[in-house]
Every structure is written in structure tokens, then in C-alpha cells.
Amino acid sequence: MSELRPSPITPTVDFDGQGVQHGFLRLPYSRDDSAWGSVMIPITVIRNGSGPTALLTGANHGDEYEGPLALFDLARTLDARDVSGTVIFVPAMNYPAFRAGTRTSPIDKGNMNRTFPGRPDGTVTQKIADYFQRELLPRADIVLDFHSGGKTLDFVPFCAAHVLPDKAQEEKAFAAVEAFSAPYSVKMLEIDTVGMYDSAAEEMGKVFVTTELGGGGTSRAETVRIARRGVVNVLRHAGIVKGTPDRQPTEWLDMPDGDCFSFAEDDGMIETMVDLGGEVRKGEVIARIHDVTRTGTAPKEIRAKMDGMLAARHFPGLVKAGDCAAVLAVRV
Numbered sequence: 453m454s455e456l457r458p459s460p461i462t463p464t465v466d467f468d469g470q471g472v473q474h475g476f477l478r479l480p481y482s483r484d485d486s487a488w489g490s491v492m493i494p495i496t497v498i499r500n501g502s503g504p505t506a507l508l509t510g511a512n513h514g515d516e517y518e519g520p521l522a523l524f525d526l527a528r529t530l531d532a533r534d535v536s537g538t539v540i541f542v543p544a545m546n547y548p549a550f551r552a553g554t555r556t557s558p559i560d561k562g563n564m565n566r567t568f569p570g571r572p573d574g575t576v577t578q579k580i581a582d583y584f585q586r587e588l589l590p591r592a593d594i595v596l597d598f599h600s601g602g603k604t605l606d607f608v609p610f611c612a613a614h615v616l617p618d619k620a621q622e623e624k625a626f627a628a629v630e631a632f633s634a635p636y637s638v639k640m641l642e643i644d645t646v647g648m649y650d651s652a653a654e655e656m657g658k659v660f661v662t663t664e665l666g667g668g669g670t671s672r673a674e675t676v677r678i679a680r681r682g683v684v685n686v687l688r689h690a691g692i693v694k695g696t697p698d699r700q701p702t703e704w705l706d707m708p709d710g711d712c713f714s715f716a717e718d719d720g721m722i723e724t725m726v727d728l729g730g731e732v733r734k735g736e737v738i739a740r741i742h743d744v745t746r747t748g749t750a751p752k753e754i755r756a757k758m759d760g761m762l763a764a765r766h767f768p769g770l771v772k773a774g775d776c777a778a779v780l781a782v783r784v
């Protein structure tokens with residue numbers, strides 16, 4: 453492979469500077485309304501002395517709000533004197549998507565979490581991913597990437613990490629998840645790992661934790677409180693912020709295999725037959741899809757493929773064939 457060209461992104465902050473710096477990752481983006489314009493991605497770097505580095509991100513998907521709410525707030529309020537090491541905040545990672553209130557970028561339709569390792573000579577989303585891949589992730593010891601369900605999914609609030617081949621790395625990630633203290637902690641299975649930020653970080657040996665804190669394209673007071681407490685807890689757990697984590701009870705869930713996921717095979721109007729957090733038995737109807745084109749037809753049933761708890765559900769009232777209708781998890 454030929455040598456990659458340098459990233460076109462210029463930071464207005466000095467990653468090695470001490471104290472609090474608020475600035476931007478400036479990405480040139482020439483377009484109709486701004487010939488020599490840029491995408492200005494907000495970034496904060498808080499550094500005090502030497503020590504580990506945490507990289508904190510929200511709005512990897514642009515319609516998920518707990519992460520940005522927690523991170524814009526903490527970036528503004530965290531006192532450098534309480535830090536030992538460095539905290540890098542990028543509260544809205546896919547910034548064009550965040551500004552549009554959409555999952556993917558309005559510029560190139562890029563889904564940040566399917567774009568890694570990115571390209572320095574690619575689309576806007578690919579250029580942002582490349583900057584994380586080659587400039588930000590290598591600086592980090594611990595990475596916290598906030599997600600929620602966005603406009604089309606709704607989750608019970610959980611923090612999660614993945615089962616990894618390196619068991620020492622996995623143990624550190626699960627310890628950070630436990631410290632986050634969401635109501636649920638999940639050993640998470642992914643549907644489609646290619647291009648994920650998670651995998652990029654994990655392949656570099658970083659301690660990587662993520663969340664799913666709610667959804668529906670909005671936030672709730674409770675889920676934002678969980679996010680705010682969780683991020684400080686993780687930073688305290690990592691020894692980067694002064695103090696001990698404010699640990700709350702958490703229940704561990706496992707996602708053992710693909711039977712966790714149920715997908716709609718019909719278009720129509722979805723009726724969820726169990727609420728989030730509710731128990732289901734294998735074979736039980738978890739959702740029904742009603743035909744909206746005519747009267748007199750029976751709804752199609754989606755049945756649980758395993759015993760478990762409803763951890764996520766399709767959020768909008770209308771569903772299309774192929775949509776994720778429900779996700780089950782198992783209490784451990």
C-alpha cells in the first residue's frame with residue numbers, strides 16, 4: 453500500500469499544551485455557499501501534567517443526544533486542576549450529521565461508524581474518520597464513544613464493551629463499563645463490525661467503551677443524568693479525574709448470538725407487545741406488524757427466538773421490511 457497523504461484537517465488546539473483549550477478541527481470543504489469554506493468540528497483539550505489520555509466522543513451518529521449533552525457540558529465545566537493527564541472532547545464527531553439532526557452526514561451520506569479507517573483524500577466523513585484513526589486514537593489510552601438509538605431505535609440505558617480476543621484488554625473495558633454505572637452493563641454483540649470506530653480503537657489495543665442510552669431522536673432527563681455521571685465515573689476510574697466513581701447498581705446483560713436480533717419482514721404499522729426492560733420467553737410474540745393498505749388482514753407476528761429481556765425496539769410507528777424490530781438481551 454502506498455503511503456497515505458497527511459490529513460487535510462487542521463486542529464486549532466495544541467494537543468500537548470497545558471490547561472483548557474476550546475477550539476476546532478478545521479476541515480476544508482469547498483462548496484456552493486462557501487468557496488474556501490471549512491467544516492468546524494468543536495474540540496476541547498484539557499491537559500494537566502503527564503498521565504493517561506481519554507478520548508470522549510458524542511454524535512458519532514448525528515441524531516443521538518445524551519453524549520453531546522454530557523460532553524459539551526463537561527468540556528465547559530471540567531477544571532484542569534482536577535485532571536491528571538489529558539481529556540480530549542469531540543462532543544459531535546460527525547458534525548455535519550449532528551447539525552442536520554440526522555444519523556448520517558447530509559454531505560456524503562456517510563455513516564461515521566461504518567467509515568473507519570477512513571481516507572485522507574475521501575469524502576468529508578471519510579476525512580473525519582481518517583483523522584480519528586491516525587491522529588486522535590493513537591493518543592488515547594481509553595476511549596468512550598456515546599451512542600443512543602437515534603430516530604429509529606430506543607434502548608434501555610446501558611454502557612457496553614465487546615468480547616475481545618485479548619482478555620486483558622477485555623477485562624479493562626468491562627471494568628470501565630462497570631464504573632460508568634448505567635442501569636445496565638452489556639457484553640455487546642455487533643451486527644456489522646466492518647468500518648466501526650469501536651473496532652478501530654480495539655484493534656489499536658485501546659480500552660473502548662460505548663453506550664446506548666435511549667433513543668427516538670431525543671433525550672430524556674434520566675438518560676442525560678446517566679451520561680453525565682457515567683463519563684465522570686469513567687474518567688475517575690481511569691485516574692484522569694480526581695475522586696472516586698459514584699458507583700450505582702448495574703445489572704449485567706449478555707447478547708450471546710444473532711438470535712438477539714429480530715428484523716421486520718413486512719412493511720406496516722408496528723405494535724410492540726412488550727415494553728423495554730420486559731421479560732419474554734422463546735416463541736412469545738414481541739411485536740406485530742399491521743397491514744396499512746387494507747382492512748381485514750391479520751397482523752404479521754414477530755416471535756422471540758430466545759428467552760430474554762427487551763433491550764431495544766424499533767421506535768417509529770411505521771416499519772419497513774428489513775428494519776430492526778427488537779433486540780433481546782439475557783440477564784447474567
Ligand code: ZN
Pocket residue numbers: 512513516598599600601602
Ligand atoms: Zn449510534
